[in-house]
Amino acid sequence: MMTGVTLCKPRKESKVSMEYIVNGSQAREIDRCSIQEIGIPSMVLMEKAAMSVASCIMAQADKKKDHILVVCGTGNNGGDGVAAARMLRDAGYIVSVLVLGQEEHCSEEMKQQISIARHLGVSVFWDNLTGETTFTETSFSEYSIIVDAIFGIGLSRDVTGVIADYINAINRSAADVLAVDIPSGISADTGAVLGTAVKATITVTFGHNKRGLVLYPGTEYAGQVVVTDIGFPEMVTERVMKQSQTFTYTKEDISVYFPNRKKRSNKGSYGRVVVIAGSKDMSGACYLSGEAAYRMGCGLVHIVTAQENAEVIRIKLPEAIVTGWSENVTGEQEADITAAIHKAAAVVIGPGLGQEAGAERLLDLVLQEAKKLPELPVVIDADGLNLLAKKRLYSTLGRQYVLTPHLREMSRLSGKSVQEIADDMTSAVMGQQAGATIVLKDARTLVSDGDWLYINLSGNSALSTGGSGDVLSGMIGGLLAQGCTQRTAATLAVYMHGLTADQYCESAPPHCMLARDILEMIPKIGGNS
Known part of the structure; x- marks a missing residue:
């Protein structure tokens, strides 16, 4: 079984690590520019995304004990899932795929991944969403790990019908759940639950963190979020984010933005x-x-x-x-x-x-x-x-x-x-x-x-x-x-204010903290000499 919080490690950060957080349209534009303008094949990005998913599972899953089910939609999020399933099977894991939808409605990349998986002997079940299926809710009890690759960042409507039933069944199962890019049913823009949503143990997201993964209530459905690099060019990200920058800080940014003291x-x-x-x-x-x-x-x-x-x-x-x-x-x-x-x-x-x-x-x-x-x-x-x-x-x-x-x-x-x-x-x-x-x-x-947005990830x-x-x-x-x-003062103060609580709770429970404890913690979280 996966343990959730220790499943895999986030990427290493550079010294200046102010991080972008993208909404759905920005993520899609970064993807489009990388493929259509830069010329990176879509299947290359998909393979890298699938490898990051498979690697996270391999870090904790037991080849002999764990049974893995990858539940896929018919779009490219499903393609990521099918490719990850193939990689897991090739590495010796027990894995099956369930596709929700009809094969003729699959994206071209999804069709290619299904074809590859079939040639390599991956077990693929289908529910064409017309009431004909050999897969029932009781079947979920056979699996200790479920991968959610149903919907990606493009979802804008409420999830209803048979797919909503499947999502609810995943949530009722005892399995650990890994979401591909974003939990199905969560808005990538606001974090809102669109009808119903998968509640993940961990979410592996690609390229950049998403607003829907850090804003409430989406953050409560995402579990541990791991941001993985799948090869989006930095110049593409900078161009897309230039018009409407959304960002957050890490601890390394304090020394970058905090005012310096003068010797004289x-x-x-x-x-x-x-x-x-x-x-x-x-x-x-x-x-x-x-x-x-x-x-x-x-x-x-x-x-x-x-x-x-x-x-x-x-x-x-x-x-x-x-x-x-x-x-x-x-x-x-x-x-x-x-x-x-x-x-x-x-x-x-x-x-x-x-x-x-x-x-x-x-x-x-x-x-x-x-x-x-x-x-x-x-x-x-x-x-x-x-x-x-x-x-x-x-x-x-x-x-x-x-x-x-x-x-x-x-x-x-x-x-x-x-x-x-x-x-x-x-x-x-x-x-x-x-x-x-x-x-x-x-x-x-x-x-x-109004021109930029800072989302604070520190504090409790x-x-x-x-x-x-x-x-x-x-x-x-x-x-x-x-x-x-005003931008630097407000964002940096908010971030450091949150850090005082994070550091306080390393040695004391949160209910004990008083406002004067925040004052006492400020010198301990850094600044510049």
Whole structure:
């Protein structure tokens, strides 16, 4: 039996390993260009894909004990499966093929693979989907490994009828399941379940990771995802992805994108962050955001908070400058805060701010002064977003802004329901037309300014704790103050924020993590000297 998580190893990464994640149309275009424009034969790519599938199975399957069934559709995904079955049989494994559909409807490559398999004695069963079959659900009990090669990345309709019955039968079986490229029934674009879908132990995907394999719920159906190189030329990928880049980070990217420290420098070399946060009795939010900015390397943090919090913050974070504001925000206080904004390299507003008149006036002040300072990056989080939603200003904020909503805050900002946003987070995060960078926080956080998309693969449920978002806002602000672009600051902070949880959970259970633990983990996950 396959063991799932130890089945095979992902490919080795290069030093600079920002990775592309493709949607269905991009994957098909890379395939088309490689075949039709570059001249790589389709059967060559298919053979390489099949070998990667067969190799993963060979890494763990027992030749004497395991019985393998490859369930195929009539397209090229099925061709990959038939070719893998032939390779497994040639290596001495016990393997059979079940094709769902009629032979005359098979793609040309699939017909060639069937012909080769027959000549080599591979057992091939057929269900022509008209009710005539010698294969029943009880037959699945004979197999310890099932390979899903029914549908590939081109599926756009709901799976129904006999094929849906087969998928459900695969899911009810006790076998380990390996999906070819993507689990059948999962949208390659959104990760949505199209009617029903195969729940795989492992997915071997070709060339590049797919959106549908990393977005929910698709990621829960994919199991362990292994990305294999089958020979797509890099120049083709770069050309296809140039128009709409979707990417993620790996640990090696921290040293590439994190700001460098200068040997001859002072606190002024690394920027000042103004954190406007914390209503009365909400001192924790501004403390967490402020310390996070410091932990990311900014030179100075100036916290603007309710005057009731001022003494607490001076004790908790003595490194910070602290300015208090009263409920009505006096003219003198407004002048002081305005002066602080004009000295800032980045502003963070919103954590624990509340939505009273004083908080609203502070947001108005930031928006007003930001118009005068178009190069000043501004992060709006939490209550700042709720106030922004009331003002209906979401669609007007341009490229100097970074907004960090969770799904419910995004619902208030955009006017869409939480379910609509959850069902298609990509469209939601890329739908703000004025150019602001949106950090849409969820189990799979997405970041975009409408021209590109970052999908975060770090982090876990340990981050589902009060104050976690406050820390993230400060992390983004700390990077912005050091000169990072909105794109780099938002994506790198999100990635590192997730890594703190991953590292924490190496030695403690996720339910124990507190927001202040994130602060303590930041120095342990890297940066630049």
